[in-house]
Amino acid sequence: VSRFTIRDIIAVVMLSVLRRLQRVKTTLVALLLVLTGAGLLWANNYLADTSSSTTITSLPIGEIGGVLFGAGFLGIWLESILRREQDEINEIRLRAVMTDHAPVMRDAVLQAFAAGDEDLQRVAKPETLDKIIENALALRIGNKHAASELFDDLRAQAIEGRExxxxxxxxxxxxxxxxxxxxxxxxxxxxxxxxxxxxxxxxxxxxxxxxxxxxxxxxxxxxxxxxxxxxxxxxxxxxxxxxxxxxxxxxxxxxxxxxxxxxxxxxxxxxxxxxxxxxxxxxxxxxxxxxxxxxxxxxxxxxxxxxxxxxxxxxxxxxxxxxxxxxxxxxxxxxxxxxxxxxxxxxxxxxxxxxxxxxxxxxxxxxxxxxx
The missing domain is CATH 2.60.40 (Immunoglobulin-like)
Structure with missing residues (x-):
């Protein structure tokens, strides 16, 4: 059975962020191609209007601009279609992973919290910590009402003591x-x-x-x-x-x-x-x-x-x-x-x-x- 740790969960989150950054980069490249192609097409028309015979006018600027412009638009269109399909695949995959490994991930989180207080101190508010302690005490003694009252007394005497x-x-x-x-x-x-x-x-x-x-x-x-x-x-x-x-x-x-x-x-x-x-x-x-x-x-x-x-x-x-x-x-x-x-x-x-x-x-x- 594969075991997840807090570090593994963070790695999954970071991977999702990296994929989003990759999509942004792809969109920017396609947009850059469109703008470059449009610029070359405009330059080709401008040079044609001037009717000048130079080395620049002999270059296939219009063809290059058209290719870049079309490639940019095609890239944006394909990226949009593929992104929707990939999002659907990722959602199905995530649901399958969460369904299959949710108990393992839950146990990994609990083990990380039990190993030391650094993780709890970083992610939990005092109210959340109180609820975790109360629930754990209820599980240990088998009486939720008694656990709530006992923890209220302990909190008043020990936690709020300050000194x-x-x-x-x-x-x-x-x-x-x-x-x-x-x-x-x-x-x-x-x-x-x-x-x-x-x-x-x-x-x-x-x-x-x-x-x-x-x-x-x-x-x-x-x-x-x-x-x-x-x-x-x-x-x-x-x-x-x-x-x-x-x-x-x-x-x-x-x-x-x-x-x-x-x-x-x-x-x-x-x-x-x-x-x-x-x-x-x-x-x-x-x-x-x-x-x-x-x-x-x-x-x-x-x-x-x-x-x-x-x-x-x-x-x-x-x-x-x-x-x-x-x-x-x-x-x-x-x-x-x-x-x-x-x-x-x-x-x-x-x-x-x-x-x-x-x-x-x-x-x-x-x-x-x-x-x-």
Missing amino acids: YWHDATVSVEISDPPDPADANQFFEVVVRWDYKTVPYHLQRHFVVTSDRKHYSELTRPGGNVSAWYLDPQSGVDARSTRAFEVTQFTVGDRALPIKRATTDAYQIYTVNLPERNPDDGFTSISYTYRTVAFKQGRWIYLDIEQPTRDVRFEFRANSDAISSLSVVDLLPATRPTRVIESPVDGGKPSIRIETDGWVFPRAGVVCIIKLK
């Missing part, structure tokens, strides 16, 4: 607040993120709010906003630095300035990142923020903000009021997570949870605090 984090470490320290008046109600929580990425956004925003609806809008995948929700029953104003404060943001070894602003409902921190060439590769980013956790709540939730590959959460207690820490895994990764709990032995409890592979926004980890 992908690698080797993320989240360090969380839970301690007593610096103000003794708050010690009976709150814990101070210091969270530090360290990760590698190729930055897509040139700005990062940190927003703390007590409005659940506002928080849900801020945590949509693909944005450049890190949101923190503060329970309004805590009695802490979400607009105050007591509730939330970004204390550090570093790109590489460079500490960046942090701007703070407040509104009637929330406060926002903004960091402007330096422009970089995406070809420069990964850069290390870290940031730290401080907030409070209500003691009666006895749990802290941290979510994944961007598609992240390989992530580790470390929780450390630095308060005599805490007897132990435990975690609830909300990381829907394909590989199992690992939980490492450090023995207390009279010291401060700590626990670590880590996973390999990709996790996506809206996943996260809950740290449960057990008081003495």
Whole structure:
């Protein structure tokens, strides 16, 4: 069985173009003969009218012109007839080839697309690629409706994410607040993120709010906003630095300035990142923020903000009021997570949870605090 490749298909198209060029050249040659013959006939008549006896008039200019003129017209007429016949033959031949080899050509196209992404990137629009992926997924799982919904979720979380984090470490320290008046109600929580990425956004925003609806809008995948929700029953104003404060943001070894602003409902921190060439590769980013956790709540939730590959959460207690820490895994990764709990032995409890592979926004980890 003959096998077609993308190169063979391109060769067929190029052959068709060359044949059309050949027809144009034939028509131009015939037209040139007609014009040359007409010119010679006119010259012969002109010389005859002058009644001059020269070497030129002795030449058979009229006969040559008549031959060229007739050959040109005959060529155009024959080319027109033969072209129609050849077009009919080519159409019949093309239909036969398409009928006999369409499955082979289809398989060749699919194999070319499967071998690498260069062909797909060159010929397919994003909408076409989405449809190809959705159809392929439907064939694999045997459920078109489920495939459509699964791919919609994947596209919202991964494709529209734009920024992908690698080797993320989240360090969380839970301690007593610096103000003794708050010690009976709150814990101070210091969270530090360290990760590698190729930055897509040139700005990062940190927003703390007590409005659940506002928080849900801020945590949509693909944005450049890190949101923190503060329970309004805590009695802490979400607009105050007591509730939330970004204390550090570093790109590489460079500490960046942090701007703070407040509104009637929330406060926002903004960091402007330096422009970089995406070809420069990964850069290390870290940031730290401080907030409070209500003691009666006895749990802290941290979510994944961007598609992240390989992530580790470390929780450390630095308060005599805490007897132990435990975690609830909300990381829907394909590989199992690992939980490492450090023995207390009279010291401060700590626990670590880590996973390999990709996790996506809206996943996260809950740290449960057990008081003495």
